[in-house]
Amino acid sequence: MIPETINHAGANGEENPLLEVIDLKTWFPIKRGLFSIGAGNVRAVDGVSFTINRNETLGLVGESGCGKTTLGRTLLQLEKASGGEILFNGVSIPSLGRREMNRLRRHIQVIFQDPLSSLNPRMNVMDIVTEGLVQFGMIEGSRQEHAARLLQEVGLGRDAIHRWPHEFSGGQRQRISIARALSLKPDLIICDEAVSALDVSVQAQVINLLLKLQESHRLSYLFISHDVSVVSNIADRVAVMYLGQIVEIGNAADIIGNPMHPYTRVLIAAVPVAGGKRIDAHIVRGEAPSPASPPEGCRFHPRCPEVMAHCKQMPPPVTTLENGRMVMCHLYG
Amino acid sequence: MNNQLLDIRNLSVRFDTDEGAFNAVDDISLHIDRGESVGLVGESGCGKSVTALAITRLIPSPPGHIESGQVIFEEHDLLRLKPSALRNIRGASISMIFQEPHSALSPLHRIGRQMIEAIRFHREMSKTAAWEYARDWLSKVGIADAEERMYAYPFQLSGGMQQRIMIAMALMLSPALVIADEPTTALDVTTQAQIFSLIRDMKENDASLLLITHDMGVVWEMCDRVVVMYASRIVEYGALNDIFVNPVHPYTIGLLKAIPTLAVGGKGRLAAIPGQVPSPLAYPKGCNFQDRCEHVSDRCLQDNPALFEINTGHAAACVLADKGDITPAG
Numbered sequence: 337m338i339p340e341t342i343n344h345a346g347a348n349g350e351e352n353p354l355l356e357v358i359d360l361k362t363w364f365p366i367k368r369g370l371f372s373i374g375a376g377n378v379r380a381v382d383g384v385s386f387t388i389n390r391n392e393t394l395g396l397v398g399e400s401g402c403g404k405t406t407l408g409r410t411l412l413q414l415e416k417a418s419g420g421e422i423l424f425n426g427v428s429i430p431s432l433g434r435r436e437m438n439r440l441r442r443h444i445q446v447i448f449q450d451p452l453s454s455l456n457p458r459m460n461v462m463d464i465v466t467e468g469l470v471q472f473g474m475i476e477g478s479r480q481e482h483a484a485r486l487l488q489e490v491g492l493g494r495d496a497i498h499r500w501p502h503e504f505s506g507g508q509r510q511r512i513s514i515a516r517a518l519s520l521k522p523d524l525i526i527c528d529e530a531v532s533a534l535d536v537s538v539q540a541q542v543i544n545l546l547l548k549l550q551e552s553h554r555l556s557y558l559f560i561s562h563d564v565s566v567v568s569n570i571a572d573r574v575a576v577m578y579l580g581q582i583v584e585i586g587n588a589a590d591i592i593g594n595p596m597h598p599y600t601r602v603l604i605a606a607v608p609v610a611g612g613k614r615i616d617a618h619i620v621r622g623e624a625p626s627p628a629s630p631p632e633g634c635r636f637h638p639r640c641p642e643v644m645a646h647c648k649q650m651p652p653p654v655t656t657l658e659n660g661r662m663v664m665c666h667l668y669g
Numbered sequence: 670m671n672n673q674l675l676d677i678r679n680l681s682v683r684f685d686t687d688e689g690a691f692n693a694v695d696d697i698s699l700h701i702d703r704g705e706s707v708g709l710v711g712e713s714g715c716g717k718s719v720t721a722l723a724i725t726r727l728i729p730s731p732p733g734h735i736e737s738g739q740v741i742f743e744e745h746d747l748l749r750l751k752p753s754a755l756r757n758i759r760g761a762s763i764s765m766i767f768q769e770p771h772s773a774l775s776p777l778h779r780i781g782r783q784m785i786e787a788i789r790f791h792r793e794m795s796k797t798a799a800w801e802y803a804r805d806w807l808s809k810v811g812i813a814d815a816e817e818r819m820y821a822y823p824f825q826l827s828g829g830m831q832q833r834i835m836i837a838m839a840l841m842l843s844p845a846l847v848i849a850d851e852p853t854t855a856l857d858v859t860t861q862a863q864i865f866s867l868i869r870d871m872k873e874n875d876a877s878l879l880l881i882t883h884d885m886g887v888v889w890e891m892c893d894r895v896v897v898m899y900a901s902r903i904v905e906y907g908a909l910n911d912i913f914v915n916p917v918h919p920y921t922i923g924l925l926k927a928i929p930t931l932a933v934g935g936k937g938r939l940a941a942i943p944g945q946v947p948s949p950l951a952y953p954k955g956c957n958f959q960d961r962c963e964h965v966s967d968r969c970l971q972d973n974p975a976l977f978e979i980n981t982g983h984a985a986a987c988v989l990a991d992k993g994d995i996t997p998a999g
Contacts, residue, residue: 393936399857400828419828505945506713522718535712535883540927540941545937562857568932569939606858607931611913615866615890621861623829632723 360420370623380406382580395571403580439506445517449529451509462497465515469647486515507538543628586661677699680738691949692721695901704880708888711898761791764839768851770831774823781819806837829860849882900957907983917985
């Protein structure tokens with residue numbers, strides 16, 4: 337059973353994490369030929385563990401195909417987990433029935449990259465932002481009042497209520513998506529490349545809005561992005577994902593200021609910084625291999641600038657350091 | 670001989686749409702010297718891509734047409750050239766690299782065939798010689814198993830590899846000018862870094878580069894000079910240091926401040942520019958940036974500001990740059 341309101345403290349009075357993910361796996365079977373013979377699995381998410389506390393933002397960075405979007409979708413049960421556990425406020429998400437899961441959805445909302453395709457073009461803004469409220473029977477008073485209040489929170493005027501998604505610019509549409517996500521008073525919002533399609537000047541506005549809403553609503557975010565710079569400006573903690581695995585996780589300032597995993601270093605060094613030192617391209621080699629056939633040993637070894645002989649055979653050990661920092665690399669094992 | 674390779678003079682491009690007519694590019698002038706890399710930056714819809722397409726007359730028409738101006742390239746006005754003469758320039762003297770290689774490559778033909786076709790259109794070369802020439806270029810841009818890749822279809826290759834092929838095709842005929850429109854935007858940062866160094870290495874043969882991007886970091890990596898566009902107009906231009914160290918136009922200053930940098934000190938608010946870009950169908954009278962500018966004055970609401978020169982090669986279209994004693998630059 338899911339309680340209507342979530343207890344913000346555990347049984348013993350101490351705060352437990354809002355979300356706890358343990359050894360999560362999402363594999364997609366590859367089928368070939370006439371009889372759909374199994375030809376292995378694409379291991380999109382392959383043994384991922386992390387926690388998100390209340391009022392905290394975990395930034396999840398990685399390049400395209402690393403599994404970060406699949407991870408977000410698995411948390412929402414839009415993909416089925418192949419193994420592992422997801423505990424949301426102590427409740428196991430994969431073992432929930434459909435009706436129970438639908439009730440839990442109120443607490444976990446999502447904002448996607450492209451608001452134009454995630455907003456129904458045939459619904460006006462009022463219907464979009466209050467649809468969830470109606471669905472969950474949370475409407476008191478008029479829909480119009482609710483909509484106006486939500487739009488005000490995201491910096492849009494009352495005049496937006498009766499307009500349609502296509503009438504807005506990209507930044508305004510993303511504000512509408514945020515208002516919709518906010519409407520159900522969620523605890524966790526999964527932002528999947530939520531600001532990636534926006535122009536710089538508007539992107540900064542939306543990041544600031546997300547930060548403001550986090551303070552006023554005690555929200556937690558899972559902020560998924562390929563952009564390390566953006567993540568470093570919004571996240572309390574950062575997880576770096578490569579080929580289905582989290583290779584490093586820790587406080588944002590520690591990860592950005594002192595990256596330990598060679599992949600994290602490469603990822604940070606490859607960001608062009610206006611006014612900074614020009615990038616030395618020789619630090620990065622090749623492209624990420626397919627998650628259908630990840631390399632033996634450490635998955636990063638074919639591209640790693642610090643590769644050693646045993647990296648090619650043995651999977652790297654998980655090293656836990658102070659301040660909740662974890663790194664998965666032979667350099668520290 | 671003149672050192673200027675490309676000289677765009679007072680170019681205006683007009684679009685006639687169902688909602689109304691507007692200038693996507695409004696009276697802009699810019700030049701590129703031989704061997705120089707110029708970054709054209711601005712946000713989506715500011716007219717930077719339309720400018721790039723106008724140079725080689727690739728504006729889709731209708732709805733667009735070049736209203737006025739000149740594009741002087743090696744002493745010819747490209748806007749008045751016969752189509753056959755223009756075809757000989759496109760792809761050879763001026764080549765283009767687009768953001769999405771998979772839409773620029775033909776999905777129906779193998780890589781080798783596409784490359785050979787381009788080579789033999791511009792050069793007298795046997796099929797065998799063109800094949801070898803193309804294959805060698807694939808190796809030069811860092812593609813392993815080049816011979817094998819010549820037989821591949823674009824969909825069989827990753828985005829990074831497709832972009833390498835686009836770069837090979839853009840450079841293989843020794844162009845004088847390469848126009849690159851957001852060449853790394855669709856790529857991962859690690860691949861982007863590889864593409865940067867590739868374009869830098871390849872430019873050693875003195876080609877000029879017009880790089881169109883929304884990313885100031887990319888400009889810093891690749892360019893000698895910067896031209897900033899906002900709402901169909903050029904608002905500031907200058908050398909790399911003029912723009913990054915001493916920007917004058919409030920939009921340039923705001924844009925630089927709004928870029929999220931690697932925050933070592935943890936999370937925090939960014940300096941955003943308030944408001945949004947006006948619709949090209951409803952540009953205000955006077956300066957297009959007036960609604961978002963903190964220095965707005967009566968004068969800004971009246972006149973579209975001219976580009977005032979701040980020092981040699983650095984100018985801003987803002988009354989703040991008007992010292993009163995200097996004449997407007999170009």
